Amino acid sequence: MGEEGDLVANRLARGCRCFGAWLEPSIIAYGWLSAESEWIGELGLEIRPARGEAYVWNCVTVPAHRGKGLFRALLLRMAEQLKREGLARLWIGSIDGVGEKAIAGAGFIPVLRFRGVSMGGLRWLQVSAAENAEAGLISAARSVLDPPGRRLRLGASLRRAQTRRH
Secondary structure: OHHHHHHHHHHHHOOOEEEEEEEOOEEEEEEEEEOOOEEEOOOOEEEOOOOOEEEEEEEEEOHHHOOOOHHHHHHHHHHHHHHHOOOOEEEEOOOOOOOHHHHHHOOOOOOEEEEEEEEOOEEEEEEEEOOOOOHHHHHHHHHHOOOOOOOOOOEEEEEEOOOOOO
């Protein structure tokens, strides 16, 4: 896990799960899953999945194995396992189109679109509904991404940038 290897024990201790793909003896792809609150650094937001939901994050395929369908296979396996466990919904995000084909191929549908820029200690964030997204899903996504004490609004916002290692 490279520079994030020191975070593994803490993630597991707080209840996060890690799914992986191996080509003995090495892990060649992995992804984290949390049913609790997680920081989304790219957006500067915290996601708090509702009961019966989880958030898929920090998915990585090592460079030598990219383009082989591992990310999609990992997502399908995660979704299959969590469905057996009774979870009703998985949330996942992609930044700047990375992995969108694999995400769609695993059955995820776009709900919100984000564009963001950080400069000089500030973060500008544009939030919009994805084309053809159902109103109920948009509302659910906005509720799990609510900033503490206020409602995530569609449109642009500017706030102080925050960083967290998690």
